Amino acid sequence: MLEVRGLNVSYGGIRAVKGIDLDVAEGEMVCLIGANGAGKTSTLKALARLLPATGTMSYRGQSLSEWQVHELVSNGIALVPEGRGIFSRLAVEENLLMGAYSRKDRPLIQQDMEHVYHLFPRLYERKKQQAGTLSGGEQQMLAIGRAMMSRPKLLLLDEPSMGLAPLMVQKIFETILSIASTGVTILLVEQNAKLALEISDRAYVLEGGLLTLSGEAGKLIKDPRVRHAYLGE
Ligand code: ATP
Numbered sequence: 705m706l707e708v709r710g711l712n713v714s715y716g717g718i719r720a721v722k723g724i725d726l727d728v729a730e731g732e733m734v735c736l737i738g739a740n741g742a743g744k745t746s747t748l749k750a751l752a753r754l755l756p757a758t759g760t761m762s763y764r765g766q767s768l769s770e771w772q773v774h775e776l777v778s779n780g781i782a783l784v785p786e787g788r789g790i791f792s793r794l795a796v797e798e799n800l801l802m803g804a805y806s807r808k809d810r811p812l813i814q815q816d817m818e819h820v821y822h823l824f825p826r827l828y829e830r831k832k833q834q835a836g837t838l839s840g841g842e843q844q845m846l847a848i849g850r851a852m853m854s855r856p857k858l859l860l861l862d863e864p865s866m867g868l869a870p871l872m873v874q875k876i877f878e879t880i881l882s883i884a885s886t887g888v889t890i891l892l893v894e895q896n897a898k899l900a901l902e903i904s905d906r907a908y909v910l911e912g913g914l915l916t917l918s919g920e921a922g923k924l925i926k927d928p929r930v931r932h933a934y935l936g937e
Contacts, residue, residue, distance in 0.1 A: 705728055705729055705730045705732075705763065705764055705857075705858060705889050706726070706727065706728040706751070706761070706762070706763055706858060706889075706891065707726075707727055707760075707761075707762045708724065708725060708726040708727070708751070708759065708760070708761050708762075709725050709759055709760045709761075710723045710724075710725065710758070710759035710760065711723065711724050711725075711726070711747065711750060711757055711758075711759035711760075711761065712757060712758045712759055713743070713746040713747065713749075713750045713755055713756075713757045719913055720743045720746040720913055721743040721746050721747050721750065721757070721913045722743075722912075722913040722914050723759065723914075724743075724747065724759075724908075724910070724913075724914065724915045725915070726747075726908060726915070728858070728889060728891050729889075730889055731887055731889055732889055732890075732905045732906060733880075733881075733884045733889075733890040733892065733903060733904045733905050734890070734891050734892070734904060734905065734906045734907065734908070735891075735892040735893070735894055735900035735901065735903075735904040735906075735907045735908070735921065736748075736891065736892070736893045736894075736907070736908050736910055737893075737894055737895070737897040737900050737901070737907060737908070737909055737910070737934060738895075738909060738910035738911055738934075739895070739911070739933075739934075740895065742910040742911055742912065742913070743910050743912070743913040744862075744863075744893040744894075744895075744910055745786050745862055745863070745893065747893070747910070748783065748860050748862050748891070748893050751768065751781075751860060751891075752773070752776065752781070752783040752860055753768065753771060753772070753773050753776060754773070754783075757769075763779065763781065763858065764779075766779075774806055777806045777854050778806045780854075780855070780856055780857030780858060781856060781857070781858045781860065782803075782851035782852075782854045782856035782858075782859055782860065783851065783860040783862070784847045784848050784850075784851045784859065784860065784861045784862060784864065785847070785862050786862040786863045786866065786893075787866075788843050788844055788846070788847040789847065790835045790836075790843050790846050790847055790850070791835060792834065792835050792836025793834060793835075793836060794834070794835055795831065795832050795833060795834060795835065796827055796830050796831045796832070796833055796835055796838070796846060797817070797831040797832065799835050799846055799849075799850050800817055800820060800827075800846070800849055800850055800853050801813070801817075801853070802850060802853075803849070803850035803851060803852070803853030803854050804816065804853040804854060806854065807854065807855070813853070816852070816853055816855065817853065819852070820849040820852050820853060823848075823849065823852070823879055823882065823883070824845040824846075824848075824849055824879065826842055826845060827842070827845055827846060827849055830842065839872075840867050840868055840872075841868050841869070841872035841875070841876065844864055844868060844872075844876055845876070845879070848861070848864065848876070848879065848880075848883075852883065856888060857888065857889060858888075858889045858890075858891065859883065859888050859889070859890045859891070860891050860893075861880065861890060861891070861892045861893065862893045863893055863894060863895060864876050864877075864880065864892070864894070865877070865894060865895070865896045865899060866895070873896070873899065877899055877903055880892070880903065881903050884903075892904060897930065897934035897935060898925070898934075898935055900921075901921045901922075901924055901925040901930075902921075902925065903921075904921040905920070905921060906918070906919065906920055906921055907919065907920075907921045907924050909924070909930065909934075917929065917930065
């Protein structure tokens with residue numbers, strides 16, 4: 705579904721991502737783990753066309769490099785950004801509707817809103833509430849819910865666990881799994897390597913802008929190099 709070859713991202717003279725190759729097959733959940741500053745967010749932003757990059761990126765055989773951001777969304781790619789990026793002055797339900805802005809199938813939007821409320825009953829309870837007044841965990845739910853409103857086929861998730869209490873992280877990850885079980889392909893960027901490896905099919909390890917390890921998540925979680933560097937052993 706997604707094929708990336710030789711991806712480079714630079715900030716001025718600093719190379720943050722140094723020619724990485726990455727594949728995600730339809731229906732897979734793949735995670736990209738690595739320490740702070742390894743280049744995970746830069747990779748995801750490049751895929752979402754939010755940062756200039758060189759190399760090739762193709763989605764279902766079409767080059768992403770020529771697409772504008774709105775074309776990504778209408779072709780089934782949605783990003784849940786680091787920091788969530790919700791519209792804090794708008795109500796929960798208005799934020800969700802923003803996620804459907806590119807869609808023309810109005811009658812189905814209400815149905816999808818109900819699906820999001822089913823995934824996150826907390827959002828239903830707070831649908832009229834200003835999004836900026838939600839807790840961090842609820843804002844993360846909203847960011848994921850808003851992305852789901854575009855009916856994504858490929859969901860790019862950037863650090864969904866960031867800044868959340870363990871119970872909330874667990875809830876968010878359970879929902880990510882349930883989204884994956886409906887056939888949505890997921891590329892997950894996470895600093896919480898343990899959780900990410902536990903729920904993913906495959907994983908890539910990024911260090912200083914380079915991919916150093918990759919493989920089945922179940923194997924990597926047992927790899928001594930991963931256990932030492934990312935699982936605190
Ligand atoms: P984090 O978990 O902290 O977000 P990350 O693995 O996602 O880490 P990136 O945010 O992609 O890493 O950063 C990769 C490198 O690029 C780092 O050295 C970072 O300092 C640098 N970088 C990121 N954003 C910018 C920017 N806007 N301007 C300059 N350098 C940047």
